[in-house]
Amino acid sequence: MPEKKTIERARADKRAGKSASTQAGEFVKEEFDRVREGKHGVRSAKQAVAIGLSKARRAGVDLKPPAPGKTSEATRKRAAKDNAAGHGAKTARASTESKAKRSRTTTQVLKSESRAGASPEAASKQAKTAAARRPAASRSAAAKKAAQTKGAAGRSAAAKKAAKTRAARAQHSRH
Template sequence: MPEKKTIERARADKRAGKSTSTQAGEFVKEEFDRVREGKHGVRSAKQAVAIGLSRARRAGVELKPPAKGKTSEATRRKAQKDSAAGRGTKEASASTESKAKRSRTTTNVLKRESKAGASPQAVSKQAKSAAARRPAPSRSAAAKKAAQTKGAAGRSAAAKKAAKTRATRAQHARH
């Protein structure tokens, strides 16, 4: 079950006109935090992202399932079931075994996994490889939309931060 503040942050993102992936990002961030706190482990950063997206869909974030051919049919079906659960429709019915038993089993399996999948290095590697799979125009459009939905104060803060970073890098380059 996602924390109340995570759901609230996702709703705030929706009100601010941010994309569904940004809203889902709140759940993904929470998942990485859970792994870092030692609540359970993950095999890879990708798995932590997948768990976060699943929780987001179940919480009602309107994320589309992955496109055909991008992932396995099982993953697509799971995404559709999660979305249905988030909408509260009938097609979200679980398997015949009890939900509690299934949940407990999943948690126990994840507890045996390592926390390395949520390390800053693993997260960075995953983010870079995911970005590299997207074409440049798509990345550019996302950046433009991000700047648009940031608001004047946000843009100003980002510009100041960028200037500071440039100054620091220039200083390091001289030495």
């Protein structure tokens, strides 16, 4: 179950006109934090991202299931079910007993996994490989949209930070 403040942050993102993936990012961040706190482990950064996206869909974020061919049919079906659940659809439910048992088993399995999947290095590697799979035009369009939703003060702060970084790098390369 996502924390209240995570849901609140995702709603704030939606009000600010940010994309569904940005809203879902709040849930992914929460999942990484949970693993880092030692609540459970993950096999990889990809798994932590997948758990976060599932929680986001179930919380009502309008995140489309992955396109055919991107992942297995089972994953797409699961994503579609999570999406439906997040939009108030009544799904066929297993008995409460088996549901509780499954939840308990999943938690136990995750507890035995490593915490390394949520390390900053693992997260960075995952982000880089995910970005590398996207064409440059797509990355550029996302950056332009992000700049638009930032607001004047945010753009100004980002420009100042970029200028400072450039100056520091120029200084560093001279030595």
